[in-house]
Amino acid sequence: MKEFNILYLDTDSYHTKNNYQNNINKHIYKTNNTQPLKFNNNKDNSSSRSYSLESSENKDNIALKNCFEEPKRTYFISYTNRTLEDVSWAKWTEWVLREIIGGTTIMQEYDFQLGDNFKERMHMALKSADVVVCVLTRTYMESIYCIEEWSNTERFIPVKFDDCKPEGLLKSRVYIDLYGLSREEAKKKLVAALQGTTRPKTEPEFPASPSFGQKNLCQVSQVKLNNLPVRNPDFTGREEVLEKISKGLTNFSRVIVVGAGGLGKSQLAFEYAHRHAADYQCIWVVNATSKTSLERSYRRFATRTGLPSAETDAFEHVLNHVVWWLEEHARFLFILDNAEGISNLYEYLPAGQLCGHVLINTRDAKHGIAGEEINVGVFSMEDSVAFLQKRLENTSKISRDDAQSLASMLDCLPLALEQAAAYMIVNEYTSCTQYLELLEKFGLEVLNERVLTIDGESAKTVATTWKVSIEQIPAESAARQLFNLCAYFAPDQIPLSMLIEGHKELPLPLQEVLALGNKHKHNALVGELTRYSLITLKRDDKGNALLSMHRIIQQVMRYSLAQANDERWLSCCLNLACAVFKYGHGTFKSMITFMQKVPHVLEIIRQFEGKSVDDEILKKIALLCNEAGRGFEYDGKYDEALKWLKQALDSREKIVGTEHPETATTYYNIARVCYRQGKYTDALKWYTKALTIREKTLGTKHPDTAVTYHYIARVYYRQGKYTDALKWYTKALTIREKTLGTKHPYTATTSNGIAEVYYRQGEYAKALELHMRALAIRKKSLHVEHPNTAATYHDIARVYYRQRNYGEALEWYNKALAIRRKMLGMEHPYTATTSNGIAEVYYRQENYTEALEWHMRALAIRKKMLSAEHPDTATTYYNIARVYYRQENYTEALEWYTKALAIREKVLGTEHPETAITSNGIAEVYYRQENYTKALEWSLKSYKILKKLGTTHPNITLVKSNLEEAYTSAGFTEPFEDWLKKNT
Numbered sequence: 009m010k011e012f013n014i015l016y017l018d019t020d021s022y023h024t025k026n027n028y029q030n031n032i033n034k035h036i037y038k039t040n041n042t043q044p045l046k047f048n049n050n051k052d053n054s055s056s057r058s059y060s061l062e063s064s065e066n067k068d069n070i071a072l073k074n075c076f077e078e079p080k081r082t083y084f085i086s087y088t089n090r091t092l093e094d095v096s097w098a099k100w101t102e103w104v105l106r107e108i109i110g111g112t113t114i115m116q117e118y119d120f121q122l123g124d125n126f127k128e129r130m131h132m133a134l135k136s137a138d139v140v141v142c143v144l145t146r147t148y149m150e151s152i153y154c155i156e157e158w159s160n161t162e163r164f165i166p167v168k169f170d171d172c173k174p175e176g177l178l179k180s181r182v183y184i185d186l187y188g189l190s191r192e193e194a195k196k197k198l199v200a201a202l203q204g205t206t207r208p209k210t211e212p213e214f215p216a217s218p219s220f221g222q223k224n225l226c227q228v229s230q231v232k233l234n235n236l237p238v239r240n241p242d243f244t245g246r247e248e249v250l251e252k253i254s255k256g257l258t259n260f261s262r263v264i265v266v267g268a269g270g271l272g273k274s275q276l277a278f279e280y281a282h283r284h285a286a287d288y289q290c291i292w293v294v295n296a297t298s299k300t301s302l303e304r305s306y307r308r309f310a311t312r313t314g315l316p317s318a319e320t321d322a323f324e325h326v327l328n329h330v331v332w333w334l335e336e337h338a339r340f341l342f343i344l345d346n347a348e349g350i351s352n353l354y355e356y357l358p359a360g361q362l363c364g365h366v367l368i369n370t371r372d373a374k375h376g377i378a379g380e381e382i383n384v385g386v387f388s389m390e391d392s393v394a395f396l397q398k399r400l401e402n403t404s405k406i407s408r409d410d411a412q413s414l415a416s417m418l419d420c421l422p423l424a425l426e427q428a429a430a431y432m433i434v435n436e437y438t439s440c441t442q443y444l445e446l447l448e449k450f451g452l453e454v455l456n457e458r459v460l461t462i463d464g465e466s467a468k469t470v471a472t473t474w475k476v477s478i479e480q481i482p483a484e485s486a487a488r489q490l491f492n493l494c495a496y497f498a499p500d501q502i503p504l505s506m507l508i509e510g511h512k513e514l515p516l517p518l519q520e521v522l523a524l525g526n527k528h529k530h531n532a533l534v535g536e537l538t539r540y541s542l543i544t545l546k547r548d549d550k551g552n553a554l555l556s557m558h559r560i561i562q563q564v565m566r567y568s569l570a571q572a573n574d575e576r577w578l579s580c581c582l583n584l585a586c587a588v589f590k591y592g593h594g595t596f597k598s599m600i601t602f603m604q605k606v607p608h609v610l611e612i613i614r615q616f617e618g619k620s621v622d623d624e625i626l627k628k629i630a631l632l633c634n635e636a637g638r639g640f641e642y643d644g645k646y647d648e649a650l651k652w653l654k655q656a657l658d659s660r661e662k663i664v665g666t667e668h669p670e671t672a673t674t675y676y677n678i679a680r681v682c683y684r685q686g687k688y689t690d691a692l693k694w695y696t697k698a699l700t701i702r703e704k705t706l707g708t709k710h711p712d713t714a715v716t717y718h719y720i721a722r723v724y725y726r727q728g729k730y731t732d733a734l735k736w737y738t739k740a741l742t743i744r745e746k747t748l749g750t751k752h753p754y755t756a757t758t759s760n761g762i763a764e765v766y767y768r769q770g771e772y773a774k775a776l777e778l779h780m781r782a783l784a785i786r787k788k789s790l791h792v793e794h795p796n797t798a799a800t801y802h803d804i805a806r807v808y809y810r811q812r813n814y815g816e817a818l819e820w821y822n823k824a825l826a827i828r829r830k831m832l833g834m835e836h837p838y839t840a841t842t843s844n845g846i847a848e849v850y851y852r853q854e855n856y857t858e859a860l861e862w863h864m865r866a867l868a869i870r871k872k873m874l875s876a877e878h879p880d881t882a883t884t885y886y887n888i889a890r891v892y893y894r895q896e897n898y899t900e901a902l903e904w905y906t907k908a909l910a911i912r913e914k915v916l917g918t919e920h921p922e923t924a925i926t927s928n929g930i931a932e933v934y935y936r937q938e939n940y941t942k943a944l945e946w947s948l949k950s951y952k953i954l955k956k957l958g959t960t961h962p963n964i965t966l967v968k969s970n971l972e973e974a975y976t977s978a979g980f981t982e983p984f985e986d987w988l989k990k991n992t
Contacts, residue, residue: 081111082112082113083102083111083113083114083137083139083140084115084133084136085113085141085143086142086148087116087143087148089117091147091857091858094143095117097143097145098117098143099115099117101143101198102118104199108195114133114137139165140163141166142164142165142166143169144167144168144183145168145170148172167183167198168185170187183332184198184332184336185329186198187325188321196314201336228285230285231285233289233290233291233340234292235293239279239282240275242399243279244394244398245391245392245395246279246387249265250276253367253382255380256380259380260379260380261364261366262362262366262367262377262380263380263382264368265277265368265370265382266383266384267383267385271386271421272384272387276369277293277343277345280367281367287339288340289340290339290340292305292340292342293305294344294345295346295500295501296344296345296349296350296368297345297500298498298500301349302350303326304501306327307323307326308549310333313330320829320830321829322835322836322839330356334357334362334364335362337363337364338363340364341365344366344369346370346500348370357377366379386420386422387415387425388420389416391420392411392412392415395422395429396414396415396440397411399429406439406440410440417447418447428443431480435480475568478491480540486517486520486521486522487536487537489515489577491565492569492577493514493580493581493584494562495557495565495569496566496615497557498607498610500556502554502608503553503605504530504534504553504554504555506584506588506605508522508530509588510583510585513580513583513587514584515576530553543557578612581612582616582625585608585612586628586632588605589636591635591642599642599643599831599832602639603643606639609635613632626659627660627664629659630655630663632656633653633655633656634673636652641680642832643836644835645873646681646685649681650678650685653674653677656677657678660674667701669701669706671701672701672702672705673712675694675695675698675701676694676698679694679719683719683722683723683726684874686877686878686879687915691719691723692720695719699717699720711744714740715740717736717737717739718737718740721740725765727916727917728916728920728921734762734765737762741755751785751788751789753786753790753796756783756789759782759785762778763775763779763803763807766778772807783797786800792827793830793831795827797827798827798831801827802820802821802842805818805820805824805845809845809849812852814849814852814853817845818846824842825842825843834869835869835872836869837869837870837873840865840867840870840880841880843862843866843869844880844884846862847859847862848887851890851894856894859887859891863887867884867885870884879915882922882926883908885904885905885907885908886904886905886929889904889905893932898933898937901933902930902934905930905933906930909927921954924953924954925950925963925967927947927949927950928947930946931949931974934946935977940974941978943970944971944974944975948971948991948992952992955992971988
């Protein structure tokens with residue numbers, strides 16, 4: 009083979025395509041045969057090349073021709089055959105690569121024959137493959153042979169099919185995440201990721217042509233994936249900072265722009281994006297003001313980038329998708345705006361260098377994020393003058409000297425300059441000189457600096473310009489009223505729909521303007537405030553208006569109203585919140601609405617901290633805190649729920665005392681959260697306090713008293729005191745059937761509870777009958793996707809499981825799981841409970857790999873959403889131990905059983921049935937390890953607990969059988985029954 013001498017051309021000296029081609033002919037390759045290469049238009053429809061090459065049949069030139077073609081890739085499929093599912097994923101992946109992408113594939117299942125030297129065949133296959141594609145699963149990560157396959161290859165692409173979390177060397181690899189996608193979604197994503205950007209079939213523009221630069225001044229509208237705001241036509245100056253950003257993103261994949269409020273950081277980022285639109289295929293702005301707003305932005309991005317279930321999936325799944333996308337793609341610009349609201353921002357971004365760019369705007373330096381940090385200050389005087397003259401160029405209102413005077417008075421603060429310009433544009437008869445006189449009139453010493461803990465100087469400056477603008481809006485106008493109210497909400501994404509919904513609580517004329525259906529007036533109202541740059545307006549995907557107010561303006565407004573002793577606006581906000589903030593459990597829409605409103609409701613509550621308030625206000629605050637607590641409880645955020653419920657309790661005890669029905673309701677709600685947290689002793693204490701009040705004030709036959717009976721029964725049920733549970737359930741059912749009727753959802757709930765007791769007592773036929781009765785009521789009175797309907801599906805599955813009808817059990821569990829994932833989310837504790845049930849079915853079917861996978865999913869949720877010491881977490885530990893036991897991995901089994909026992913003894917007590925069963929599991933491990941003395945000790949411990957409880961559950965028979973077997977194996981000769989009587 010002849011040697012090619014490759015030369016790099018200086019194309020700066022060639023200004024036409026023909027010259028460029030001639031110089032290639034002269035210089036690009038030197039061979040023994042010096043025939044020039046000819047470029048011909050390619051008539052072939054293949055997308056793999058744009059030109060064919062004509063040359064002699066000289067072997068060197070044939071080799072050269074092949075260099076210009078892109079041959080088909082050879083893919084080696086790396087997978088483990090330890091489970092049928094892994095083999096099936098591998099076969100599906102191989103088919104996509106071969107039939108859809110058109111590659112050549114090598115796969116052990118098809119290409120390795122009996123009698124082959126496995127290591128030699130593997131070595132040759134890896135050597136001949138262009139790309140190694142691995143089927144990344146939990147089982148794969150545990151395989152030593154699989155690790156050897158990919159660790160010795162340079163081109164390696166993992167394709168993730170389950171919820172495994174790559175660790176070690178795999179953690180740094182970019183993978184294609186297909187977990188949770190449908191077949192068509194997965195196929196489309198895999199093909200797109202492996203094929204990359206499609207090659208053009210027509211000749212691209214020649215870069216040296218005179219028109220090239222002009223044609224590539226790309227408009228943002230040409231960037232298919234973007235949500236960038238419209239370009240600000242009045243953006244001026246900041247050239248030095250823009251250049252710093254550009255250089256920073258050349259050297260790093262991340263740039264952090266740091267500066268105080270009101271400096272125009274957002275506009276700076278947007279201008280950079282508009283100027284460099286041609287460099288990107290995606291430009292996406294993320295509102296990082298808070299975790300809630302960031303999550304909302306990420307969900308929208310995930311939806312646009314191929315995750316159709318992004319709005320309903322657990323955020324962890326959405327985050328994984330976004331991180332994967334950023335790791336997999338190039339030519340993107342991700343703008344995280346107002347990122348001071350999130351201290352751990354690094355957790356929401358990929359680690360390491362990226363092929364795209366991330367631009368972060370924040371007031372505070374971000375720790376944990378590697379990148380170029382750029383500090384931004386106020387405008388220079390030149391930029392200030394240029395901005396004012398450009399902004400007012402059609403008004404002839406400002407000379408250079410006036411612009412300098414105005415900029416000087418406003419400290420060259422961009423936000424203040426913008427407001428000043430907006431004022432002069434709206435008030436067309438006001439000149440710059442007149443505006444300067446207004447500033448002198450209001451003065452810069454508007455605020456007491458002691459109350460300005462953030463951006464004090466900026467706040468003073470904005471206060472002045474804000475006062476000038478707001479004075480032009482009549483004090484009792486609807487626009488002025490709306491502005492005053494917005495000051496007390498959270499600053500970002502105030503839903504106008506929230507004010508429309510509660511418009512009856514607002515003052516006139518705002519109440520009339522916001523009357524339902526008056527959309528034209530709504531737009532005019534908001535437009536009046538946006539004209540003066542007092543608020544900004546965005547719309548969500550459905551066109552709903554979301555208002556935002558700059559934090560400094562908000563701070564100034566609150567202080568100004570407080571100084572004037574004008575508390576009516578805050579009181580109005582409180583009344584509005586009470587009218588619209590009622591949590592409706594049961595639908596995904598109700599949770600979305602709750603999450604949209606709750607930041608603003610909690611901000612309104614915070615405004616009363618440290619104030620002297622009357623009982624009426626305290627009562628309303630208690631109501632809101634109670635609703636917030638209920639919403640957080642249903643969302644599975646129990647610590648947050650308890651925080652707000654206890655604040656509600658403080659208020660209610662002050663207002664109405666400790667024996668009022670409203671206080672009882674708060675006791676009851678706190679008890680529910682304690683119950684969800686597995687703190688059964690605390691739960692029983694709070695339920696008993698609520699019951700004492702309700703029986704005294706409402707009587708023993710009131711529906712609210714029945715509710716308390718019902719949940720006291722649930723506590724006893726979880727404590728394993730089934731006789732007590734049945735007694736309290738029966739009391740609740742008697743009241744509910746009499747007061748609500750036999751077909752009411754609450755009656756169904758209590759019937760379902762009684763069925764659970766029968767289930768625990770081994771009376772499965774009775775349990776199934778009551779569950780089916782409850783299901784019929786719930787499907788009719790609620791709807792088929794209500795969380796309570798899902799709960800009944802789950803309970804029915806458990807009965808079928810106990811009856812060893814595993815096919816039916818799995819079907820009902822999957823029904824429950826589908827609803828819980830959709831209505832509650834992927835990370836809700838109830839979702840974990842159903843995942844645990846599915847794992848149990850696979851365990852009974854001896855599919856231990858699948859069982860372990862589902863148990864690990866449940867464990868991840870429970871440890872995150874509950875705690876490491878919650879009884880449900882202990883249940884998962886116990887179940888994982890059982891799987892390891894069946895796999896004869898006794899060391900792991902003993903470790904997990906011990907974890908479960910520690911929690912159960914601590915939380916449930918040493919004489920709980922679940923504690924007994926865990927002790928029995930430990931005994932079984934010791935028996936398999938032939939440590940019969942230990943096995944006997946733990947079996948006896950388990951038997952004593954169950955016997956003392958007097959249970960008729962079949963487990964006591966199992967435990968006694970294990971005990972006798974350990975006794976015999978330990979070599980004792982005394983009759984077992986005699987020994988048992990002595991020791992129990």
